[in-house]
Amino acid sequence: MSDNTIATISSSSFIRPPSSLRILLWDIDGTLMRSTRAGSFKDYTVPMLKEVFGTAGRLPQMKVSGMTDLQIVGEALKHEGFTHEHIRDRVHELRESYMKAMRKFTGNGEQVFEVLPGVREVLQAVHDHPRYQSALLTGNIEPAAYLKMELGGLAGFFTLPGAFGDESHDRRDLPALAAERIRKHLQLDLAPEQFIVIGDTPNDIECARHFGARSLAVNTGRFYSEDDIRACKPDALLPDLSNHELVMQTLAKL
Numbered sequence: 001m002s003d004n005t006i007a008t009i010s011s012s013s014f015i016r017p018p019s020s021l022r023i024l025l026w027d028i029d030g031t032l033m034r035s036t037r038a039g040s041f042k043d044y045t046v047p048m049l050k051e052v053f054g055t056a057g058r059l060p061q062m063k064v065s066g067m068t069d070l071q072i073v074g075e076a077l078k079h080e081g082f083t084h085e086h087i088r089d090r091v092h093e094l095r096e097s098y099m100k101a102m103r104k105f106t107g108n109g110e111q112v113f114e115v116l117p118g119v120r121e122v123l124q125a126v127h128d129h130p131r132y133q134s135a136l137l138t139g140n141i142e143p144a145a146y147l148k149m150e151l152g153g154l155a156g157f158f159t160l161p162g163a164f165g166d167e168s169h170d171r172r173d174l175p176a177l178a179a180e181r182i183r184k185h186l187q188l189d190l191a192p193e194q195f196i197v198i199g200d201t202p203n204d205i206e207c208a209r210h211f212g213a214r215s216l217a218v219n220t221g222r223f224y225s226e227d228d229i230r231a232c233k234p235d236a237l238l239p240d241l242s243n244h245e246l247v248m249q250t251l252a253k254l
């Protein structure tokens with residue numbers, strides 16, 4: 001057997017992990033954190049779109065919860081003659097302008113995001129438990145996601161690579177992207193049902209189902225009622241993450 005063959009076999013045959021291992025894929029907005037003022041997202045994204053594309057289109061009127069940032073830009077500008085391809089072509093410029101606007105928005109000393117009740121305790125509890133590892137799966141562009149985690153003091157909990165809102169205009173693509181990176185990172189052959197998406201909107205539940213992952217919905221988002229969320233049939237639903245023992249009991253069943 002040549003060295004080449006050995007290398008191919010060893011890199012393609014990941015170890016099968018204990019079937020109890022679960023990878024938690026965390027949404028950010030409405031799940032881990034939220035803005036201290038409803039609608040403040042548009043304070044920095046409307047000027048950013050005007051800078052990059054000359055218009056913010058219909059963004060001021062849109063309900064953006066659960067959408068990826070690329071999807072938000074696509075929806076906002078679709079009647080202005082911009083296609084997904086136009087937007088993808090300018091994603092680097094978009095990312096730079098977005099972060100410049102966001103740093104300005106977050107840099108004036110005012111608290112603009114808050115960590116939701118119980119989140120830190122839950123992240124610590126799963127971090128300390130051998131059954132779980134955590135990654136981000138969010139509609140935020142990647143640098144915005146990490147800036148929010150830094151501002152909230154949560155960055156250290158996400159030890160695995162995730163998937164982000166500058167990677168697709170369809171959130172349903174994100175779990176497979178995160179899973180592929182996590183399998184490679186851990187060198188483990190993880191089944192879709194070993195992933196649990198935790199989020200606050202129908203799109204979080206839908207992207208979990210599309211991939212074959214489990215979903216834990218939380219009712220801490222601003223835009224959906226408990227009935228709206230229940231209608232999407234998540235595998236589990238909690239009002240919030242404030243009771244970390246209840247969260248751990250719920251996760252243990254998934």
Ligand SMILES: [Mg+2]
Nearest residue numbers: 027029030200
């Ligand atoms: Mg959310």
